[in-house]
Amino acid sequence: MATAGQVIKCKAAVAWEAGKPLSMEEVDVAPPQAMEVRIKILFTSLCHTDVYFWEAKDQTPVFPRIFGHEAGGIVESVGEGVTDVAPGDHVLPVFTGECKECAHCKSAESNMCDLLRINTDRGVMIGDGKSRLSINGKPIYHFVGTSTFSEYTVMHVGCVAKINPEAPLDKVCVLSCGISTGLGASINVAKPPKGSTVAIFGLGAVGLAAAEGARIAGASRIIGIDLNANRFEEARKFGCTEFVNPKDHNKPVQEVLAEMTNGGVDRSVECTGNINAMIQAFERVHDGWGVAVLVGVPHKDAEFKTHPMNFLNERTLKGTFFGNFKPRTDLPNVVELYMKKELELEKFITHTISFAEINKAFDLMVKGEGIRCIIRMDN
Numbered sequence: 001m002a003t004a005g006q007v008i009k010c011k012a013a014v015a016w017e018a019g020k021p022l023s024m025e026e027v028d029v030a031p032p033q034a035m036e037v038r039i040k041i042l043f044t045s046l047c048h049t050d051v052y053f054w055e056a057k058d059q060t061p062v063f064p065r066i067f068g069h070e071a072g073g074i075v076e077s078v079g080e081g082v083t084d085v086a087p088g089d090h091v092l093p094v095f096t097g098e099c100k101e102c103a104h105c106k107s108a109e110s111n112m113c114d115l116l117r118i119n120t121d122r123g124v125m126i127g128d129g130k131s132r133l134s135i136n137g138k139p140i141y142h143f144v145g146t147s148t149f150s151e152y153t154v155m156h157v158g159c160v161a162k163i164n165p166e167a168p169l170d171k172v173c174v175l176s177c178g179i180s181t182g183l184g185a186s187i188n189v190a191k192p193p194k195g196s197t198v199a200i201f202g203l204g205a206v207g208l209a210a211a212e213g214a215r216i217a218g219a220s221r222i223i224g225i226d227l228n229a230n231r232f233e234e235a236r237k238f239g240c241t242e243f244v245n246p247k248d249h250n251k252p253v254q255e256v257l258a259e260m261t262n263g264g265v266d267r268s269v270e271c272t273g274n275i276n277a278m279i280q281a282f283e284r285v286h287d288g289w290g291v292a293v294l295v296g297v298p299h300k301d302a303e304f305k306t307h308p309m310n311f312l313n314e315r316t317l318k319g320t321f322f323g324n325f326k327p328r329t330d331l332p333n334v335v336e337l338y339m340k341k342e343l344e345l346e347k348f349i350t351h352t353i354s355f356a357e358i359n360k361a362f363d364l365m366v367k368g369e370g371i372r373c374i375i376r377m378d379n
Contacts, residue, residue, distance in 0.1 A: 001087050004077035005031050008038070012133070012150035013358045014140060016064045018056035021359045022149065027066070027140060029152040030132040032079035036125065037157050038132075039091060043170045044071035044148040044375045045349075046361040047177050048204070049095075053120060053143065054362070058300070062123045065141040066133055068148030069095040070176040070372075072169030075160075082157045084328070090165045092176050092335075094327040095144040097158035111326045116158045118144055126156060146176075149358065151377055161331035164339060170352075171345045172335050174372050177322075179348055180334060181295060182206040182271060184323015186213025190267040190293045194218035199257060199265040200240070201281050202272035203231040205348065205371045206295060208238045210269040215239030216342060223265065225253060225277075228368070237347050253277075254284040261286070268292045275302040282306060287313040294319045348372045 008029045013022035032038045050067045053059065075089045085091060097116020104110040115126070123141025124131050131139035132154035133147060147153045163172065182205070190213075192198050198214040200207050203226040214222050215238065224232065224240040232243045242260075246253050258264055264286035270278050273296030282292040283306060292315070298304075311317070325331060337343040350370035353360055361373040 001076055004087070007031065008076075008152050010151035011355065012066050012140075013355070014064055014135070015054055015067055018061050018063065019054065022067075022362070024356065025135055027150060028134045029150065029154060030134070032077060032082075032132070032154050033125070033127050034080040035082060035127065035157050036079040036132075036154055037082060037085060037091075037160050038076045038078075038152060038154050039073040039093060039160070040076045040152055041071050041073040041148050041150065041377050043173045043377065044068050045174055045372050046070070046365055046375070048365060049177065050143075051362060051365050060121050062121060062141050065123060065143055066147040066150050066153075067143045068150070069093065069144050069146040070173060070178070071146070071148035072173035072176075073148075076152065078157070084157060085160055085162050089162050090167065090169065092161045092163055092172065092331055093146045093148055093153070093155055094159050094161055094176055094331065095146055096322055096327060097145070097156060098326045098328045099158045100328070105326070111324055112321055113158065116145070116156060120144060125154070159327065161327050163332050163335045167335050167339055170374055170376070171349070172338060173374070174345060174348055175331060175334055175338075178205045179209040179345070179372075180325055180331065181320075181323045182209025182269070183213040183334070183343070184325045185269050185271075185293050185295045185320045186210045187217055188324040189318055189320045190214070190269055190291055192217045192219045192267040195220045196266035197221040197223070197261050199223045199225060199268040199281065199284070201225045201268065201270040201277045202296065203228075203235045203240070204271065207269070207271035208235060208348065208371065210271055210295065211235060211238040211240050212343070214267070214269075219267075221261075223257070223260065234371075253280045257284040263287070264290055266290060270294050270296055272296045273298050275299070275304065278304060279306055282315065282317050283310055285315050287315060289314065291316045291318060349374055352376065
């Protein structure tokens, strides 16, 4: 493309400080260096992780910064040594990577790449420790290696998944993070047998994706558990068959589920990060074969406490990161699930706005309205 090797000036939504509305600015996006890719972002969406680090309440604040990590775009140019993608390829940026060389990448059981594992504090490229984003020569920090709230961004090639060019980027862009995390937690980790009973703790975007995964796997009962009863009707679209609101009961959720299921559920997927929900999700899978999967990220000081007999009675506890999907290897196959109409993505998308309205997406998420808001970069 004509812009290859040159600095590109484009619009980006910059967070200058914690919790303040993003500001639309003209930024300079440098050419990609070795093993890097410059991408023209066409669609992006807002994930709760963006909001969490924008609020910067429980972590090291890194500003000024360009957030955004769920997106779809087209490769504009590539740096030295890049052979997996080429200009014009349709891609999904991903917050974690797959170098294909480390022990994790070579293992069939792990997706936690040594080189490109998520790092929320690093605001620069791993190649030279510099940002590719700047305003008037002053660096603007990257976010989890993606920074998709910009018309162009630069990423390590190991965090770029090449996908079917026929796939609509305004739909499959939501697979870059939360939807794949929940979906994979069910189909890759919990692996509910056909006809089984699955409990989903938390019915936000990730929990609904976990329910969708349980539906695809053939679970016959999918019990949604949430403190917000307003989410229940929407959750039926994702396969949930019945619901529990802990506030409606004067006994622990474990007891409620045990009574509903003759001793416990076959699988549970915990998507809230609340330590009590994590313990409940584990303690109420059935003895002998029950599997609980933890997806939500707990508070840094939280401790998981349960009686060892819960393990000795043959309950299994697992954790997962990005649904155990390897970004470059597996995401193209998840896109094909959508193309074959086995996975439904439209029902996750509740709002669509222009790039100029990006702060509206933050307002919607802070208020807990909607599931995913798609941001069109072309206005």
